[in-house]
Amino acid sequence: MEYDGSGSSGNEERRNTRHTRQQIEKLEAYFKECPHPDEARRHMLGKELNMEPDQIKFWFQNKRTQSKAQDERSANILLRGENDRLQTANAAILEALKNVVCPPCGGPPLGKEERERSVQKLRLENIRLKKLREQLTKTLSKSKLKGPTMVDSLASAHRQQIFDTCFSYEANQNILVYRPNSSGPVTSQTVQPEYHIDITQVPEIAASAIEELKRLFSIEEIFWVESSIDGAYMIDRESYENFFHAIRHIKSSSARVESSKEFAVVPIEATNLIEMFLDSEKWKDLFPTIVTAAKTIPMLESDVPIKENCNVVQVIWEKMHILSPLVPPREFVIVRCCQEIEKGLWIIADVTISVNINKDPFSAPCYKRPSGCLIGALPNGQSKVMWIEHVEVDDKSITNHTYREVLFGRSGYGAKRWIATLERMCERMALSSVLTIPSTDWSEDTMIARGRRKVMKLGERVLNLYNEMLTMSGKVEFPQGLNGGIRVSMRMNREEGQPPGYVISAATSISVSLAPMQVFNILTDNDTRHQWDILCHNHPVYEIASFSTGSNEANRVSILKPTLGVDMGSLTMAQNSDKDAMYMIQDCYMDALGGMIVYAPLDRNTLELAVADHIDPFMIPVLPSGFLISNDGRRSTVATDAEDGGGGSLITVVFQILVAGPKSPRPSEKSVDAVSTLISDTVQKVRALLHNNPPHV
Incomplete structure (x- = not known):
């Protein structure tokens, strides 16, 4: 009898003529890719x-x-088999214990009471060694404070504080405790729990x-199929x-498996x-539009023996986020391993490692199955990269x-x-390292032309700050219902370089x-920019x-x-002289999946500092929107060209506006409403501009 996947036998199928073989085959193929189709896909x-x-x-x-x-x-069969193996191993161990002898004297093994006394002695010795370590740490800290310079002492103390804040090691349990450091930029702060990681799992x-x-x-021909979607x-x-006898790590009925290669x-260079x-x-x-935070978790290498097929092994905590505050971030604790398979060919694999949070078992909404890339060295300083992503995720409800x-x-x-991000960033690094100005570049300002590489660095930083804002986490939230679908938050900014x-941030999608390419071309058109950008004050902008x-x-x-200054009511940027003249730095890109247009206002003095030889562009105060x-x-079909x-x-539209100085009182909700109104008006103007440019036929 044939089975159609709907609970009906072949006889019922012939009697009711419910589904043809072609219908069943198509439904089966679609089910493999999307077991939970929405109403539109069902239609x-x-x-x-x-x-x-x-x-x-x-x-x-x-x-x-x-x-x-x-x-x-299937899971029950695997578990029963594993249970049988464990029982057999347990029986063998029990049998072996009956015949065990004491290695030093050849006599019978220690009894239960002797073993308990031995364990107690080891615990007391462990406590003594911990106290000794604390005394040595204090002594070392005091000796460092007597060092040659105050700067060295402060830097050393700061590094020790960061390490003590982030990591601790329970040697008697082979457990590494990691607390993601909260001393980073305000834009990336989140309240993080403690991760307890059993490092004995890592090598296997x-x-x-x-x-x-x-x-x-x-x-590839065994495991990979072409999507019908x-x-x-x-x-x-x-x-x-x-x-691989794989089992699901996320048991929720709404969980799905994402897999892809490119x-x-x-x-x-491959080695770089x-x-x-x-x-x-x-x-x-390297992946600023995907990875918002990443930290390598140090381990005691003597306690983590490396297997033959792994030249390098790391444990990494990383947080990823894309596209919009409406898309939830993904957080992983992964083992990353690298092996040189042959000369000029490397494989790098990432896989989730199980962790306990605050010593309790943790079920994450995403789990990375073995994923990663194959990197091959090519002539002329190039590399071929093959990439595989394979993830279990349960994020439908959020x-x-x-x-x-x-x-x-x-x-x-x-x-x-x-892969699209890697291509773009590698091209950017290659161009930024070129000393001579390419024929595609130009500047009517000699000072800016000389500082080309600094301007490119500043543009990269503007993009990075914008990406960090997409999560809009770790800040004071205002009621979303009052802002018409716009997410608004406010923070006190004390970070260098901002x-x-x-600062009030607002975002909507x-x-x-x-x-995408049509939208990009319209929004980057300088002739029509004044129709939506309040910084232009209804006057043209030129490059x-x-x-x-x-x-x-x-x-x-x-x-x-x-061409003119900007009047934004309580948010004013005036132009009284050439030094006060307002400029904007804008960084934008497009790839096969979309792109970004991010900009930040600068006055002339700040722009001159940005291109100065002695100034780090990453310290220039900017507040990007875009x-x-x-x-x-x-x-x-997802096109290879974003325009086709x-x-x-x-x-996704994101605005950031500085509404009060660091010594000013906390702004009222009027300021929040003003920023909400600003982004609402901008969205309406953008919609109107796009509506007047219908799709090309």
């Missing part, structure tokens, strides 16, 4: 298969029930992840779980790229419906986004019918310098100059 499938939406709905419900039962049976997890990733790269490749769940050739992957700060800077299509369609945190005082940051002509950092543009995930392929766009 689409119904039209395609000539079925009623209710039939589609009930088929998927029954199929999920059947699949869950099969998964449970690393070795297993490397071997699994090798198989996923080398035997967007044509991208995804892991065939049945083949994968049968081969490759590219990037302009960077690997170095950046193995340095958490450089890793964060993701706004506007962005679900993007996330569920694998263009959110998938391999395509990682204007000190009270909208959808439009234009493709005085432009520096390319990538092979795509849309990727550039620019210096813009409005747009993040993404495809809406509803096109049938149909479909609409999702736009």
Whole structure:
């Protein structure tokens, strides 16, 4: 008898003529990719298969029930087998204990009372050694304070404070305790719990992840199938779980598995790229639009023996976020391992390691199965990178419906986004290191032309600060209901490199019918910018310098100059002289999945400081605002060119405004309302501008 996945036997199928074989095959294929289709997708499938939406709905419900039962049976079989193996091993150990002898004297083993006395002695010795360590630490700290300079002493004390704040090690339990440091920028602060990590797991997890990733790269025809939704490749769940005996780590019925792969050739030496992957700060800077925080957790190497197939093993805490405050961030504690497979070819694998939070078991909403990349060295300083992402996630209930299509369609945190970001950042690093000005760059201001590389660095920082703001976490929230769907927060900013005082941030997301590239071209058009940008004060803006940051002509950092000052009511920026003249630094880019347009106002004095030789661009005070543009995930095929392929766009608008100085009283809700009104008016003007530019036919 044939089974159609809906709970009906083959005889019932022939009697009721409910589903044809072609319908069943199509439904089965779609189920592998999306077991929880929404109403729009059910209607689409119904039209395609000539079925009623209710039939589609009930088929998927029954199929999920059947699949869950099969998964449970498979898990039970694996668990029973594991139980049998453990019982056999336990019996063997008990039998061996009967015949064990004391190694020093060859006599019978210690009795229970002797073992308890021995354990007690070890505990007392452990307490004594801990006290001795504390005394040595205090003595060392005192000796450091007698060092040659106060600066050295303060720096040393600061480093020790950071280490003591973040890490501790329970040697007798092989447990590493990690507390994400809260001393970073205000824009990235979050209240973090303690992570308790059993470091004895690390070697086996690393070795297993490397071997699994090798198989996923080398035997592609077995594990990879082409998606019927967007044509991208995804892991065939049945083949994968049968081969690796995998079980689900997230048991929720709303959980899903995301899998994808992508490759590219990037302009960077393979060894330099690997170095950046193995340095958490450089890793964060390499993927600024995805990774918002990353810290390598130190371990005692003597307690973590490295397996043969792992040249480097790390434990990393990382937090990722993309697109909008409406998209929840993802947080992982991963084991990262690197192996040189052969000369000029490396594999880097990431996999989640189980942790306890505050010593209690923790069930995270996302779990990274073995993922990572294969990096091969190519001539002329290039590298070929093949990337695999494989993640279990349960974020349906906390993701706004506007962005679900993007996330569920694998263009959110998938391999395509990682590769697109890597390509763009490698191109940017290559261009920023060029000493001579490329023919694509120009500036009518000699001072800015000389400071081209500093301007590019400042533009990069503007983008990074904007990305950090997308989470809008760790700040005082105002009632969202009062702000018409706009998320508003306020913080006291004390960070170097940002204007000190009270800063109000506001963000909202909208959808439009234009493709991302069309939206980008309209919003970067200097002739129409004054129609939506309040900084232009209804007057034209012109570009005085432009520096390319990538092979795509849309990727550039620019210096813009409005023709007049700006009156924003209580938020005023006046121009009384050339030194007070307002400029804007704007950094923007586009790739296959969308792009960003981020800008920040600068006066002439600040701009001159930004390009000065003795000033670090990362210390220039800027407060960025701008747009993040993404495809809406509803096109049938995700295009390789952001301008083609149909479909609409999702736009996230973020404003940041300094409303009071550091010594001023806390601003009232009137200031919050003013910023909310400002972003609402801007969104309305942007909608009107986009409406007057219909999609190209």
